[in-house]
Amino acid sequence: MNWDDNGPDIDQRLVDSGPDGEDQAVEAALRPKDLDEFVGQEKVREQLDLVLRAARARGATADHVLLSGAPGLGKTTLSMIIAAEMNAPIRITSGPAIQHAGDLAAILSSLQEGEVLFLDEIHRMSRPAEEMLYMAMEDFRVDVIVGKGPGATAIPLELPPFTLVGATTRAGLLPPPLRDRFGFTGHMEFYEPAELERVLHRSARLLDVEIDTDGAAEIAGRSRGTPRIANRLLRRVRDYAQVKADGIIDRDIAAAALKVYEVDARGLDRLDRAVLGALLKLFGGGPVGLSTLAVAVGEERETVEEVAEPFLVREGLLARTPRGRVATPAAWTHLGLVPPQQGNGKIGQQGLFGT
Numbered sequence: 567m568n569w570d571d572n573g574p575d576i577d578q579r580l581v582d583s584g585p586d587g588e589d590q591a592v593e594a595a596l597r598p599k600d601l602d603e604f605v606g607q608e609k610v611r612e613q614l615d616l617v618l619r620a621a622r623a624r625g626a627t628a629d630h631v632l633l634s635g636a637p638g639l640g641k642t643t644l645s646m647i648i649a650a651e652m653n654a655p656i657r658i659t660s661g662p663a664i665q666h667a668g669d670l671a672a673i674l675s676s677l678q679e680g681e682v683l684f685l686d687e688i689h690r691m692s693r694p695a696e697e698m699l700y701m702a703m704e705d706f707r708v709d710v711i712v713g714k715g716p717g718a719t720a721i722p723l724e725l726p727p728f729t730l731v732g733a734t735t736r737a738g739l740l741p742p743p744l745r746d747r748f749g750f751t752g753h754m755e756f757y758e759p760a761e762l763e764r765v766l767h768r769s770a771r772l773l774d775v776e777i778d779t780d781g782a783a784e785i786a787g788r789s790r791g792t793p794r795i796a797n798r799l800l801r802r803v804r805d806y807a808q809v810k811a812d813g814i815i816d817r818d819i820a821a822a823a824l825k826v827y828e829v830d831a832r833g834l835d836r837l838d839r840a841v842l843g844a845l846l847k848l849f850g851g852g853p854v855g856l857s858t859l860a861v862a863v864g865e866e867r868e869t870v871e872e873v874a875e876p877f878l879v880r881e882g883l884l885a886r887t888p889r890g891r892v893a894t895p896a897a898w899t900h901l902g903l904v905p906p907q908q909g910n911g912k913i914g915q916q917g918l919f920g921t
C-alpha cells in the first residue's frame with residue numbers, strides 16, 4: 567500500500583504524528599495561550615500551576631520541566647504556556663537539530679535570564695550535547711572546548727538562570743542522569759472523548775465553523791484520544807460540510823465526511839486497517855515478524871511500528887509478543903472477519919459482525 571495513491575486532494579497525514587505546512591499554521595492558531603484555556607490533563611495542569619505560581623511568587627526562574635507523552639497531546643503547547651505564564655521569552659529547538667555539543671553551547675550562551683528553552687524530542691540529542699546539558703541544567707555553566715587533541719582547553723562559561731522544558735514521546739528512553747535533573751515531570755495522558763469534544767468546540771469557534779454536540783461527539787470518538795488528530799479531522803469535516811452541505815457539522819455530516827477520508831468508527835485509518843488486514847488475512851492472525859508485516863503492506867518498518875502499532879496495541883487489536891505480532895479476537899471482529907477458533911480458520915465471511 568502506498569499513501570501516494572490517495573490522490574492529491576486528500577490530507578495524506580490525517581492521523582500521523584507531526585504537523586507541517588498548512589497544518590503548522592493552523593495548529594499555531596488553535597493553541598491555547600494559558601493554563602486556563604488548556605483542556606483536560608487535570609493532574610499535569612494542577613502540578614504545573616503550583617510549580618509556576620511558586621516560582622513567580624519567589625521571583626525566581628521556574629525549575630526545569632520534562633513533558634512526556636504521545637505526539638499531539640499538547641507538549642509544545644504547554645511549553646509555550648509555561649513561557650507565557652512566566653512572562654518569559656521562549657527559544658524552541660529539538661534534539662535532532664543539535665548534532666554537536668557546540669550547537670547547544672551556542673544556544674545556551676545566548677539565552678536571556680529567565681528564558682524558556684524548549685527542547686523537543688530531547689531523547690534524540692547526541693551524547694556529547696547531553697553531557698553538556700547536565701552541567702548547564704545543574705550549575706548554569708558550560709565548558710566550551712577550544713582547540714583539538716592534547717592542546718584543547720575547556721573554558722568555563724557562566725549562563726543566566728533559564729528554564730529547560732524538555733519534551734519526549736518516551737520518558738523511558740532518557741538516561742536517568744538527565745531525567746533526574748528535571749525538577750518536575752509531567753506525564754500527558756490520552757484525552758477522554760468529553761475532553762476532545764471541548765477541544766473541538768473551542769477550535770470550531772476559532773475557525774468560525776458551526777458544529778453541534780453530536781457532530782463534535784462523532785469526531786471526538788474517532789480522534790484517538792489526541793487533540794491534534796481531533797483538530798485535523800475537524801478541518802477535513804469542515805471541508806466536506808462546506809462542499810456537500812450547508813457548512814454546519816452534525817453527526818451525519820461528520821460520519822459521512824470521515825467515511826470519505828477512510829477514518830472508521832474507532833478512529834482507524836487506511837494504514838491501520840491495511841496492517842490489521844494483512845495480519846489477519848495473510849498470516850492467519852500471526853504471530854508474524856514486524857519486517858514481514860511491513861513488506862506485506864508496502865510500508866517501512868518504522869511506519870508500521872511507530873505510526874500504526876501504538877494505536878492498535880492501545881485499542882487492544884494487536885499484541886506485540888516475542889514471537890511476533892498477533893491479532894486479538896477484537897481485531898477479527900472489527901474487520902468483520904471470523905476468528906479462527908470460531909470459524910475453523912476460515913476467513914472472508916464479511917458482515918457477520920459488522921464494523
Ligand SMILES: Nc1ncnc2c1ncn2[C@@H]1O[C@H](COP(=O)(O)OP(=O)(O)O)[C@@H](O)[C@H]1O
Binds near residue numbers: 640643644794
Ligand atoms: N489540552 C489542549 N487543549 C486544547 N488544544 C490542545 C490541547 N493539547 C493540544 N492541543 C492542540 O493540539 C495540537 C497539537 O498540540 P502540540 O502541543 O503541538 O502537541 P505535541 O507537542 O505534544 O505533539 C495544537 O494545535 C493544540 O492546539
Ligand SMILES: [Mg+2]
Binds near residue numbers: 638641642643686
Ligand atoms: Mg510538539
